[in-house]
Amino acid sequence: MSRVTGNQPEGTPTWIELAVSDLDRAMDFYGALFGWTYETETTDAGARYAVGLVGGRRAAGLREVPDASGGPWTMYMATDDCDGTAKRIADAGGRVLWGPADIRDYGRAAVAVDTVGAQFGLWQGRAHVGCEVVNEPGTLVRNDLVAPDPGPARAFYAAVFGYTLDGNPDMPDVDFTFLRRPDGHEIGGIMGDPAAGDAGWATLFEVADTDAAVARAVAAGGTASEPEDTVYVRQARVTDPFGTEIVIGARWDARPAT
Structure with a gap:
């Protein structure tokens, strides 16, 4: 946290x-x-x-x-x-x-x-x-920019904020670049996805248990994808009653024991 x-x-x-x-x-x-x-x-x-x-x-x-x-x-x-x-x-x-x-x-x-x-x-x-x-259940974990053509965005944010750009060896098949402040701290990333449609910043909120959070979202009037396991988190996409999509995820080191 x-x-x-x-x-x-x-x-x-x-x-x-x-x-x-x-x-x-x-x-x-x-x-x-x-x-x-x-x-x-x-x-x-x-x-x-x-x-x-x-x-x-x-x-x-x-x-x-x-x-x-x-x-x-x-x-x-x-x-x-x-x-x-x-x-x-x-x-x-x-x-x-x-x-x-x-x-x-x-x-x-x-x-x-x-x-x-x-x-x-x-x-x-x-x-x-x-x-x-931040970085605890119910709060912001990270933001990643998803864009069909990520090149101009990488150049733009490096120019505005002085970020350095690093590849991600954990996901060699994904067009993903970490954004790091001049002091080396990672603040997010930029992902290239030709199928993304409009470019936008995706917001990831931490939860303690992804499956339980999906159930709460649906009960409260939203919709959600089936949870899926990734390299870093077990995540799901949740759409609120107004049509806004967010990503929720439980970190592997923070998930309840099963």
């Missing part, structure tokens, strides 16, 4: 947020799936917002948007200079869709699209550092 008490280093996934058309239904679903409790508030724009908590610590955000249509979770990268990073995004061929702008005293944010069409955010934390707990 990992408890986060300060701003993460530049280029680290630091917050995740989902726009939903019915906040109460979303809270019920993700509460049933992950055991989240919530803090709720109204944003300056008048929207209802809920922060999912694990052990009283911030794990993710749910934002009510009446016309939300089941889009993916937005993953925010940490930055020490939101405006400077936004400029690097534009210089590298991406587009800034919104911001940079201050969010109360919480921090400064922007939302952008990379060179393969995948959306992501920037977060310069102040009072709100982002996820306060």
Whole structure:
């Protein structure tokens, strides 16, 4: 597990947020799936917002948007200079869709699209550092970008965040590249999949027991694939009641004994 008490280093996934058309239904679903409790508030724009908590610590955000249509979770990268990073995004061929702008005293944010069409955010934390707990059941484990043509994305993120790119010897038949910060820490990866359709960041949440979590998701009104074993986790794809797909997985070293 990992408890986060300060701003993460530049280029680290630091917050995740989902726009939903019915906040109460979303809270019920993700509460049933992950055991989240919530803090709720109204944003300056008048929207209802809920922060999912694990052990009283911030794990993710749910934002009510009446016309939300089941889009993916937005993953925010940490930055020490939101405006400077936004400029690097534009210089590298991406587009800034919104911001940079201050969010109360919480921090400064922007939302952008990379060179393969995948959306992501920037977060310069102040009072709100982002996820306060990760890498334990009910929280974010990792984000991987999946794209039909991954080459431009690899060049883009290396230019913006200074990542190094490493292959994955555990999956020699997969077009996968690890993304590592300049200090060598792995923050995620980029996978090439010609059948992927639109490019996007896929969000993986940890669970203690994948099969049990699948059952909870279905009982709460979602759908799920059959769990499958991979090199690293036993995982399944879960679709929430709004059509948003996530991946859940139990690490081999954390799974209940059978």
